[in-house]
Amino acid sequence: MKNSHQPLYRATQTLLRARRANRPAQPLLPPIHLYRRILREHRNLPALQRELGDQYVKNEFRLHRSAENPLHIVGFLTSWQDYLRMITKGDWIDEAMSSEVLQKLSSDQVVQLYELMKETQQFRAGETPDGDNSDTKQ
Template identity: 70%
Template sequence: MRANCTQLQRASSVLQAARRGRRATESQPLLPPLHLYRRILREHKNLPVLQRELGDNYVKNEFKLHKGIDNPLHIVGFLASWQDYLHLISKGDWLEGTLTSEVLEKLSPEQVVQLYELMKETQQVRDGKVADDDNN
């Protein structure tokens, strides 16, 4: 993500204005991408081994895929979503986390496919049926 501090501060203030009706912990300024990335990986150390491995790989891949984004709205959305995720795993709420129908309806078709693939992968990990794709 090619965002300087000024862009992040401006985007953060826009995000805060949009979140005024939400809880105070959710309206904190956005963390810079690298700090957010590192904090998420640090929090993953508190997860069980399988969840940590899956989460680390997913976070690394997502941040790598979004590294070259220049659109401020996409940057804000991306960082806000990952910051919400950070708060979720920091408090341990990830165990009871569910996806509301409202959130599901807002997802693009590509995001729905990605979510489905993630669900299949986590089920395979849970069931111990992980296939090593590197050997195929």
């Protein structure tokens, strides 16, 4: 009976080592502390990014307040803690989304991401949301 658990134990240990190599072992912050630290870190962002980021963070934490699935909660907190680490180091400017993450997105999330991309491109081009060019206004 003891030998039947060996393969499972070795597989678990291998997965844990691989996960540790990819992500530094940090305990998850409690939701309220994580939420506050993210909003504090947003103070260092440019005004438009801060406004957008603050609204998004507040909305996401509000929507997930009543989550009961432990795996979902851990995934949520882990993702937001990774985000906090990214904006703290300043990596958010040139960060690209991996194809692995894109494949895990739902169709609604893909639509939201596409709409965000369109809005950002319009902003960079100097257009207002109405489609007018801000340079041509008198």
